[in-house]
Amino acid sequence: MSFYLAIVSPLDSPLFQLSFQSSKPSSTPTTSSPFPSWSSFSPSDEPVSARSTTQNSTSNGNGTIGSGGTGAGGQVVAERHMQQMIAHASLDSVEEVMEGTGNLYLKNVDRHNEWTVSAFLATSVKFILLHDIKNDDGIRAFFIELWEVYVKVTLNPFHTVNTPIRSPIFEAKVRAAAKRNL
Amino acid sequence: MAQSATYYNPPPPQSSSSRFSLPSTTSPSPSSTSSPPPRREVSRTSLPPSGLQNVFTPIPGQGRNVGILDRPLNKTRGGEVSNSAWAFLFAEIISYSQSRVDSVTDLERRLASLGYEAGQRILSLLLLRNTLTTSSKDPKREHRLIPILQFIHTQVYKYVFGKPADGLERSVEGEDEYMLTCNSPPLTQHISIPRDMGQLSCEAFTAGLVEGVLDGLDVPARVTAHTVPTDQYPQRSVILIKLDQKVMDREEILAK
Structure with missing residues (x-):
């Protein structure tokens, strides 16, 4: 049960991204997808974060680690690029849906292979979440908690709105919210 | 302005800080549990973090201070x-800005950009508080033009200035122009404009604020402030909202 979260600015630049695994066991996998799970970026077990990906990509570039390690690292990198692409490709669908509704939480706006995309409009920025299970209430609760933390960050006068968020505390809060709700 | 209150929220009283539990978990041996924790560890944990980190983490030495993400x-x-505190602050903002601009237009632009920053934050805070207090399952925003303008006219104005705006009307000149009037704007009630700066309206700050809120609701617009005195209200000011063509097109589609 892996997730990928991206916070996207109104000008579509990424402000924050995070990949994480769910602690809960999979209850209802999305079997409604017409595609078989043949895609090369099936969720791996190891948690992917920005730091580990950079490490992996650099070590791959050197080619110093063993064949098994390189394979796993390569897959993680490919998966990450895929997640980014799906998240940002779904922005068009999000903008289409948001014009006709007053809801902030837009569920299942897009789908790509096993990934379902849900979005949340925190006024100007958008939260995009890729998930491979169906858990509407949990995702909504997660989004609201994330929104609260995000608002707290933006209320900080030393934070410029629509600039990348690099606070480790913010990341920890997001992970904690994900652990509670997803 | 009520929005500033969030920065100065008194932190909730905390009985125990996590900082103090650190030395006990790293105590070297069970025999020394009764003795005070080693001096070195205490000094290590109380090192002040540097730079921007400060704003996110509690500052050691001030026991009750909590990081902003925990408040x-x-x-x-x-x-x-209070109104007087705001009046002092705004007076300083204006004289600071005035020393850095060449023209009245520049000064208004500067004030508007300050208001814009405030407006962006006010909108998200207002929506979030509405969601949290009503504990509704589905957080909502307005997405049609007229409800958005009414939302600004009542909710935003009431939140920021303590009372709704006095009027909201569509301009006779254009379909895409709306006017928010305020008979005695509280932000600028102590300001009198010198004669040689006749065009200046310090309500440009409010205009920027409204623009920030509109932008957050995906309604791009050009917002300007004008002083339109009447005999009864010499300080009456009008916030003129000129909507982007994109908004008008969208409204046309949604109206069908």
Whole structure:
């Protein structure tokens, strides 16, 4: 049960991204997808974060680690690029849906292979979440908690709105919210 | 302005800080549990973090200080900023800005950009508080033009200035122009404009604020402030909202 979260600015630049695994066991996998799970970026077990990906990509570039390690690292990198692409490709669908509704939480706006995309409009920025299970209430609760933390960050006068968020505390809060709700 | 209150929220009383539990978990041996923790560890944990990290983490040495991400966002009673404090602050903002601009237009632009920053934050805070207090399952925003303008006219104005705006009307000149009037704007009530700066309206700050809120609701617009005095209200000011063509097109589609 892996997730990928991206916070996207109104000008579509990424402000924050995070990949994480769910602690809960999979209850209802999305079997409604017409595609078989043949895609090369099936969720791996190891948690992917920005730091580990950079490490992996650099070590791959050197080619110093063993064949098994390189394979796993390569897959993680490919998966990450895929997640980014799906998240940002779904922005068009999000903008289409948001014009006709007053809801902030837009569920299942897009789908790509096993990934379902849900979005949340925190006024100007958008939260995009890729998930491979169906858990509407949990995702909504997660989004609201994330929104609260995000608002707290933006209320900080030393934070410029629509600039990348690099606070480790913010990341920890997001992970904690994900652990509670997803 | 009530929005500033969030920065000065008194942190909730905390009985125990996690900082103090650190030395006991790293105590070297069970025999020394009764003795005070080693001096070295205490000094290590109380090293002040540097730079921007400060704003996110509690500052050691001030026991009750909590990082901003841990503080509640609830509106506190008595958190409003008094009018005189705001008047002093705004006077300084204007004289600071004035020393850095060449023209009245530049000064208005500067004030508007400050208001814009405030507006962006006010909108998200207002929506979030509405969601949290009503504990509704589905957080909502307005997405049609007229409800958005009414939302600004009542909710935003009431939140920021303590009372709704006095009027909201469509301009006779264009379909895409709306006017928010305020008979005696509280932000600028102590300001009198010198004769040689006749065109200046310090309500440009409010205009920027409204523009920030509109932008957050995906309604791009050009917002300007004008002083339109009447005999009864010499300080009456009008916030003129000129909507982007994109908004008008969208409204046309949604109206069908």
